[in-house]
Amino acid sequence: MSDADAPQPPLVEIYTKWGCPYCYRAKALLEEKGVALTEYDITMGGPKRAEMLERAPGRTTVPQIFIDGRLIGGCDDLMALDAKGGLDPLLGQ
Template identity: 55%
Template sequence: MTAKVEIYTWAACPFCIQAKQLLDSKNINFTEYGIDGDEMARSEMAERAFGRRSLPQIFINDEHIGGCDDLYDLEGQGKLDPLLQT
């Protein structure tokens, strides 16, 4: 069973693209919320992300993971795959 992965993005955000590429390389299905210019959606994201408004913001099984750097840090520490398999 794979985890429920959600990612808030902007279309032209290079960090969003990098994060999605990492998930794609692992064949992980994710729900993407494109919030370009939607301030209400960004506020809702920030509420879920403990005030963080930068993009992307990533959630695995409703747990806030953080942004692109945080995702890659988990990968580098070998902690991402176990999260994605839960």
């Protein structure tokens, strides 16, 4: 199998704020699974906060987690998805 045929790792994005224990917990789970993630720190607001609000309508808390553009939700949503065995398939594991 060539590199071009190899499955690509999922794009995992997480919007966080400094000092948020739920953000740390969600990141720890993803890192434990060996996932590379893109983190957007929205502590100071700005365009990334506006982007999060647009991508996750009605959700104003952090973290907000996306896998390949699909909204997973917050930390509790991520943990529940993992507990029922739904996270690993999304991560290609």
